[in-house]
Amino acid sequence: MARQGTLQVAVVGTGKMGADHVRRVQEVISGARVTAVVDVDAERAKDVAARIDGCTAYSDPAAAMAAADVDAVLIASPGPAHEAALLTAFEHDLPVLCEKPLTPDAASALRVLEAEQKLGRRRVQVGFMRRYDAEYMKLKSLLNTGQLGRPLMLHNRHRNLASPPGWRSEMLINDSVVHEMDVTRWLLGQEITAVTVLRPTPSANAPEGVQDPQFVVFETDGGTIVDVEIFVNCGFGYQVQAEVVCERGTARIGDGHAMVTNMAGRWGGTIIQDYIERFADAYDREVQAWVDATRRGEVVGPSVWDGYAVAAVCEAGVRALEEGGRVAVELVERPALYDISRSPG
Amino acid sequence: MARQGTLQVAVVGTGKMGADHVRRVQEVISGARVTAVVDVDAERAKDVAARIDGCTAYSDPAAAMAAADVDAVLIASPGPAHEAALLTAFEHDLPVLCEKPLTPDAASALRVLEAEQKLGRRRVQVGFMRRYDAEYMKLKSLLNTGQLGRPLMLHNRHRNLASPPGWRSEMLINDSVVHEMDVTRWLLGQEITAVTVLRPTPSANAPEGVQDPQFVVFETDGGTIVDVEIFVNCGFGYQVQAEVVCERGTARIGDGHAMVTNMAGRWGGTIIQDYIERFADAYDREVQAWVDATRRGEVVGPSVWDGYAVAAVCEAGVRALEEGGRVAVELVERPALYDISRSPG
Amino acid sequence: MARQGTLQVAVVGTGKMGADHVRRVQEVISGARVTAVVDVDAERAKDVAARIDGCTAYSDPAAAMAAADVDAVLIASPGPAHEAALLTAFEHDLPVLCEKPLTPDAASALRVLEAEQKLGRRRVQVGFMRRYDAEYMKLKSLLNTGQLGRPLMLHNRHRNLASPPGWRSEMLINDSVVHEMDVTRWLLGQEITAVTVLRPTPSANAPEGVQDPQFVVFETDGGTIVDVEIFVNCGFGYQVQAEVVCERGTARIGDGHAMVTNMAGRWGGTIIQDYIERFADAYDREVQAWVDATRRGEVVGPSVWDGYAVAAVCEAGVRALEEGGRVAVELVERPALYDISRSPG
Amino acid sequence: MARQGTLQVAVVGTGKMGADHVRRVQEVISGARVTAVVDVDAERAKDVAARIDGCTAYSDPAAAMAAADVDAVLIASPGPAHEAALLTAFEHDLPVLCEKPLTPDAASALRVLEAEQKLGRRRVQVGFMRRYDAEYMKLKSLLNTGQLGRPLMLHNRHRNLASPPGWRSEMLINDSVVHEMDVTRWLLGQEITAVTVLRPTPSANAPEGVQDPQFVVFETDGGTIVDVEIFVNCGFGYQVQAEVVCERGTARIGDGHAMVTNMAGRWGGTIIQDYIERFADAYDREVQAWVDATRRGEVVGPSVWDGYAVAAVCEAGVRALEEGGRVAVELVERPALYDISRSPG
Incomplete structure (x- = not known):
């Protein structure tokens, strides 16, 4: 003290x-x-x-x-x-x-x-x-124990109620999936080496001309396959979920099961409406x-290297969105200054 | 009667x-x-x-x-x-x-x-x-009501405890993912038009030379993107899950939450161990x-057309697994005999 | 065969x-x-x-x-x-x-x-x-393994959407709680020795003059305390839940988590509406x-002794409802014909 | 500011x-x-x-x-x-x-x-x-909206891993159930008017001579029936759950479903081990x-009146534990100083 x-x-x-x-x-x-x-x-x-x-x-x-x-x-x-x-x-x-x-x-x-x-x-x-969210921290702790074995796949869901005015297709990559880029690198301790963006027929609730949702796939230098559903006009709330599939088991966060009600023929709970509420503690x-x-x-905590690496993945992601197909990510060599572990505290 | x-x-x-x-x-x-x-x-x-x-x-x-x-x-x-x-x-x-x-x-x-x-x-x-499983039937009923709007994405998990002796990489497509091919076509009422297979570094628990898990992506003629995690040596049980993401909401089946225990520092339940138990009622x-x-x-119920279409998707899937990249699915024109709805009963 | x-x-x-x-x-x-x-x-x-x-x-x-x-x-x-x-x-x-x-x-x-x-x-x-419901059978199997140790308490919830016309207060005991009486005796392998019925202020949705809900407490000859919430005008569906609290853990059934949706700010699922649906397989x-x-x-399966014992508990229950306080259950001695285990099959 | x-x-x-x-x-x-x-x-x-x-x-x-x-x-x-x-x-x-x-x-x-x-x-x-726990606060907010109608019953579970050395039967009332006394009064806005304590055969894991678990029933001046399972040697962790049953629905907190894993034939999560972790944010x-x-x-926040009222309920609870049967709670008239709402902030 x-x-x-x-x-x-x-x-x-x-x-x-x-x-x-x-x-x-x-x-x-x-x-x-x-x-x-x-x-x-x-x-x-x-x-x-x-x-x-x-x-x-x-x-x-x-x-x-x-x-x-x-x-x-x-x-x-x-x-x-x-x-x-x-x-x-x-x-x-x-x-x-x-x-x-x-x-x-x-x-x-x-x-x-x-x-x-x-x-x-x-x-x-x-x-x-x-990286400071209690659930992500628990997930990383569990992975670090090695109980589940090596991560093989990471499934992510990232849903927003509705996009703000002026939102454009590439902002789903740069402003939303950017979080999953950092999470992927931090949780797995691996760099992202390629990005593919798949484009479902957009939702009728997406603004004219905006590709929403998108289904983004990362490959990593550790051989893990990562997928991200990004859907910024899902219409029902804010939801961030992640499931790591490892050699001996899986772990999932983000279900958000705080209070459960029975009412009018339905059981369940409310979905929070924005990131301010979801990540207030973080x-x-x-x-x-x-x-x-x-x-x-x-x-x-997250370093300038992390900021740089994610910026490079964003650029590859936007190209993949616009051009289709798989786009490789190019990074400079990591300076020794950033060799230390990326975990907070 | x-x-x-x-x-x-x-x-x-x-x-x-x-x-x-x-x-x-x-x-x-x-x-x-x-x-x-x-x-x-x-x-x-x-x-x-x-x-x-x-x-x-x-x-x-x-x-x-x-x-x-x-x-x-x-x-x-x-x-x-x-x-x-x-x-x-x-x-x-x-x-x-x-x-x-x-x-x-x-x-x-x-x-x-x-x-x-x-x-x-x-x-x-x-x-x-x-198609005869109570949960899949509920999911299809819900989609048919139109409450959720049009399907945009379908996420699937398909996990087996361990593969039988002699299992080979292409059998994950032909014997396992074949079910998700039929489910995709039946649930969505759409044909699969292309298949991509992503290959994480195999699990240490997979037999030598077997690509397990695989992450398979379907595109459909309705513009839906479908992903399937197939992992036949997951080591913890048999698990089949599906989540449809639609314009106004999502629906998920396969959580399998029957009996919940508290014991020795953990809450939760058992995971069933094989498809015989999971799909007995089906x-x-x-x-x-x-x-x-x-x-x-x-x-x-499922027709010869369904059997044929799935066989064609399997062939594309095995090629995608072996050659990498996206493989288009080629089908003959659907005969009038099979025009009627594909739903059972 | x-x-x-x-x-x-x-x-x-x-x-x-x-x-x-x-x-x-x-x-x-x-x-x-x-x-x-x-x-x-x-x-x-x-x-x-x-x-x-x-x-x-x-x-x-x-x-x-x-x-x-x-x-x-x-x-x-x-x-x-x-x-x-x-x-x-x-x-x-x-x-x-x-x-x-x-x-x-x-x-x-x-x-x-x-x-x-x-x-x-x-x-x-x-x-x-x-006794033929899959979840109750699982619960009994788990208790029989002895993993959880001796049962100490059993909590039950029994909720109906609405009571039929002409339903009276004592019918909550004789027609509804009767099931928990049999479940208690069968799950625990113990006889019920006393009944107490607590009376919350009735719901505004209960018919005039009907004591609904009721909170019923059983004591058993094995020293287990059993409580039953019976609420036949709960307004949201049909729900039967049981949690056994044992020396080394608890087990709960009846959550009914088949399909989970996200829609309009809420996650959750539907609650079935009647016992026909809930207990169809049973x-x-x-x-x-x-x-x-x-x-x-x-x-x-359940014997005439079981029918008789439950009838005696019902009589005690109705007296407890009407008179208040704790009412002891009187049984004749069990004939040798009914000595064998009460479990089905 | x-x-x-x-x-x-x-x-x-x-x-x-x-x-x-x-x-x-x-x-x-x-x-x-x-x-x-x-x-x-x-x-x-x-x-x-x-x-x-x-x-x-x-x-x-x-x-x-x-x-x-x-x-x-x-x-x-x-x-x-x-x-x-x-x-x-x-x-x-x-x-x-x-x-x-x-x-x-x-x-x-x-x-x-x-x-x-x-x-x-x-x-x-x-x-x-x-009263400062996020889940209890949500529960009270929901009750205050009136959506669920008037509360009829409140079910509570309060479980500790193991009791400290020297723990005695009356401490389950005075040190543990005391929290549910305050929660009952605060959530419902009602005073407790009588206490009954039921005594299951104690767990083999309870210290010699300690009545653990206990099943405590409160009656309130609003006609609500409240039950509390207190079990301080449950052996699996720290768990606090509450379910309010109202005229038009129920609401439950305390499930603690943060991270869900699949591993070794089981799905589920960890149970936290003490109140420090569970109520850190509170x-x-x-x-x-x-x-x-x-x-x-x-x-x-909670006033001296709240402290006094709970002390009086504790005294009734300990008498009910020792003497059996139902014990009425006697309170002095509430001074005007404490007339204002009991909710925090």
């Missing part, structure tokens, strides 16, 4: 996700407080800052990171702004929790990777929060883990 | 499946009795016949089918003997329940198809017994349906 | 249950046929007989039992008519399957018990069909077991 | 529960820190204080409560010490979170009740943490709710 003082955090981006992280740091977790908020919309930043004791509003991330009362940075701005914010944080040698995606494509992710390597030590935890645990590690002077 | 006399059945083949059908006709279902048993092993036929009042043993199917006390034929001999037995039954104009496969390949199935067409009416019910219902229809002078 | 000829059955009573048994014997099970039907309503008997080859209609049970083509009797008439029919069957030395209740009260059941004792051998199987198995045993010259 | 400074908490009692609360305040929740720890074992207090910046050790609660850097008190000392600590806190007008039991018996609880009434406002939140939420309310200047 030998803890240093409270961690002073700058939150970059105060949209939906950023505002939620501000609330989380201030009201939910221990050991940190928000001393700076940054938004290109200066009014929005001021509004948020005004409700917090000792918090300053900025419109420029660099100014916030230069402030004396900022020990660490939480980046929750839109993806295209991440690269610049990350490189600025590196200049100030500040530890960062960077929401996913690390950056919008593999090339920019590679530049961040190289910049962090120059620092010679990890500074960034990437916001792949499923977000809390993720940010708490980042604060705890930072206060210990460590960096843990 | 206006029923004619008891149906007199010749059972061709008295191996494991044939002997079980003899028991079923004699002891389980109503309205039929076994008056002839046929086996190339004359001693085995005699042993079976000796235990049944009024039952004659034969070693030649043609002789049994010519007997005055035979009204109908149940073929349970090995697949390569089916074509000759079917053609002989056609000569005697006898209704037939033919165990799957109809015949071992698409070419021979096509010859049977043509022979039955010449008769001008259906004589054969093919033994795809999953076999009973299938043979009863055949007997009932035959006594009414009708032929219902 | 050494079987004698087809069993010729007289069915006494052709109301809902009797007509269903006629259908069962004729169309579902093997080895028996209906050669006589009896009903005080002569027209109804004639209608049923007219639809069956070789079946004669009677209005007097004694006449049917005297017929040359009757080997066995299935009694499905109203309870008050059972005693006379049973005694007549004893005179003709005919094996009987008698629907529950054996007779309407303990005194008349005791007279039947004494009459059967005079015969010196069992002639009657009483229609407690839950009825089939019960009558088949009776036919099989009778053809072997044996009598198996 | 208008929050005042960090709440400075004195934790009284540094045993298992107290130490866990110290950890919780320091490392898990936001807005509070531990500035004082109190234990009659001065060495133990010093050890705990030494690991926390700015924390002082005391052996006398009164001294800690008089300190300038103490804003609020968390009492986690043994039950017999609660009354004195509470009265001292009242003298200093400090808000208190008092672990259950409020005090060891109804008479002492009544004295605390009277003392708080003299203050004229609530100062105490009692540690009935099940404890976190409870203490966070107390800190948040205290910082707002409010007192919420």
Whole structure:
């Protein structure tokens, strides 16, 4: 319990996700407080800052990171702004929790990777929060015991109630399946080597021109076959399920069987409606883990390598979606800096 | 309840499946009795016949089918003997329940198809017994109501405890996935147009040289994507599961949640160990349906067209397994004789 | 498979249950046929007989039992008519399957018990069909293995959609909880020694003046405490559940998890609506077991002692309902004829 | 988000529960820190204080409560010490979170009740943490919607792996069933009016002379019947389940179906082994709710009235266990101070 003082955090981006992280740091977790908020919309930043004791509003991330009362940075701005914010944080040698995606494509992710390597030590935890979900953690623990033997297949279901306005076919890969990419790599400890995207006739409930659902297949360098059903207009709720099939058994998570009712001829329960509810604890645990590690002077959790590798798989996935057939994933060699285990904590 | 006399059945083949059908006709279902048993092993036929009042043993199917006390034929001999037995039954104009496969390949199935067409009416019910399983029937009923909307994807799991001696990679397609081929066509009312087989690194528990598990993907003429996990050495039991994903919801069968125990730190239940136990009621219902229809002078259930179409998909599947990539399925045009709905009874 | 000829059955009573048994014997099970039907309503008997080859209609049970083509009797008439029919069957030395209740009260059941004792051998199987339900059979098998240790408590839920017109408070004991009385005695191999009935404020959906639900507690001579929730106007379906709590674990049946859907914000399944659907297989198995045993010259399954003991518990239950508090159950000493195990088959 | 400074908490009692609360305040929740720890074992207090910046050790609660850097008190000392600590806190007008039991018996609880009434406002939140469990909260929310109609019965299961050394029969009531007493009152919004305790033959795994399991029945002033299976040596894990049966349906919590495996002939999951794991989130939420309310200047959650009412039910329960039969619960009239809703936050 030998803890240093409270961690002073700058939150970059105060949209939906950023505002939620501000609330989380201030009201939910221990050991940190928000001393700076940054938004290109200066009014929005001021509004948020005004409700917090000792918090300053900025419109420029660099100014916030230069402030004396900022020990660490939480980046929750839109993806295209991440690269610049990350490189600025590196200049100030500040530890960062960077929401996913690390950056919008593999090339920019590679530049961040190289910049962090120059620092010679990890500074960034990437916001792949499923690694902090209690069920995924149990699943990984079970796999790590070896009781089930080697994983052979991994089946995933990822369903959203409905897509937001403006959603396009490639966003099912880049914004949704991106989570299964990270889960696959983390759960199995394997890299994804190829992607195939199968296209059922779209649902009548999908927006005009959007390929929804999609059925995505990954191959890995460990010989595991991974399939992902992504269906962002399923119409009944938010559902994330995974089943690992191993040599001596299987394990499945995501059934969500909390309260069971009997009513009007049916037994069963409610399906939660969004990821905020499903992964609320995972977000809390993720940010708490980042604060705890930072206060210990460590960096843990998903790395820039993870952010880069997933960006490369996304690019292959989008090509597979557009061109049909199987698309191989190309990665640079993994730097020694990222050799250590990818598991959190 | 206006029923004619008891149906007199010749059972061709008295191996494991044939002997079980003899028991079923004699002891389980109503309205039929076994008056002839046929086996190339004359001693085995005699042993079976000796235990049944009024039952004659034969070693030649043609002789049994010519007997005055035979009204109908149940073929349970090995697949390569089916074509000759079917053609002989056609000569005697006898209704037939033919165990799957109809015949071992698409070419021979096509010859049977043509022979039955010449008769001008259906004589054969093919033994795809999953159509008679209570859970599959419920699933089809639900789909037929239209509540869930159009099917977009169908996920299947098919797991066996362990493969028998001599099992080879292509048998996972021909003997196991063959059931999901029929289920896909029957549940969806669509033909399969292409097959892809993905090959995870085989389980250490698979026999040397056998590709087990396999992950098989079907495309259909209705735009549905179907995936099948086939794993015949899963080591924990027999498990058949299916989940249809439709425009407005999903439906899943095969969880098998009968009795739940709490014991020694675990909750849960037993997994049944073989298909005999899992599909016992389906076999009973299938043979009863055949007997009932035959006594009414009708032929219902899976047709020779179904047997032929599945044989063609099997051939494509084995090629996909061996050559990699996607293999298209080629079918002749469906004769008018088989235009009617494929559902049983 | 050494079987004698087809069993010729007289069915006494052709109301809902009797007509269903006629259908069962004729169309579902093997080895028996209906050669006589009896009903005080002569027209109804004639209608049923007219639809069956070789079946004669009677209005007097004694006449049917005297017929040359009757080997066995299935009694499905109203309870008050059972005693006379049973005694007549004893005179003709005919094996009987008698629907529950054996007779309407303990005194008349005791007279039947004494009459059967005079015969010196069992002639009657009483229609407690839950003993033939697959889930209850699994539960008993598990208990019999001893893996769970000694039973300490048994929790039961028994819910009906809605009570028929004219249902009265004591009928919840005599017509519904009667099944849990038999299940308790059979599963545990113990006699019930006392009954307490607790009365929640009745549901607004219960008919005026009917105490529904009731919460019934049994004590047994083995020191087990048994509770039964009986709720005949639950409004959502038919549900029968049981959980045995033993020294080393628990086992529960009746969850009914066949097909699971996701739809409109809810996961789950349908609840069946009546006992006909829930216990269809149990009825089939019960009558088949009776036919099989009778053809072997044996009598198996629930005995007249079971019918008598349950009648005595019902009487205590109704007194407990009416008077409040705990009511002890009084039984005569069990005759040696009924010493053998109570399990079917 | 208008929050005042960090709440400075004195934790009284540094045993298992107290130490866990110290950890919780320091490392898990936001807005509070531990500035004082109190234990009659001065060495133990010093050890705990030494690991926390700015924390002082005391052996006398009164001294800690008089300190300038103490804003609020968390009492986690043994039950017999609660009354004195509470009265001292009242003298200093400090808000208190008092672990259950409020005090060891109804008479002492009544004295605390009277003392708080003299203050004229609530100062105490009692540690009935099940009210903060996500599943119980969902169950209460559902009941509050009125969809299910009025509650008629409430079935509870409460099972522990094994009892600690020295456990006695009455502790099953006072330390275990006490939770179901509070849950009953809170969920239903009704007072318990009578208790009956049924005694199965004890398990062979219960310590010599301990009545385990027990089957406890509550009657309420709302006409609901509540049953509780308490079994503290069940041998397989920690399990808390509740099913409310209402006029139009039922709702059940506590199945604990997180991860489902197939392995070695069985499907299912692990059962957690203790209440620390099962109710970890509830404890976190409870203490966070107390800190948040205290910082707002409010007192919420279970009140001294709840602590007193439960103490009175415990006394009736122990008498029912020892004497047999039904024991009525006697309560003083509820003071106006406690008229408001009992639900948290």
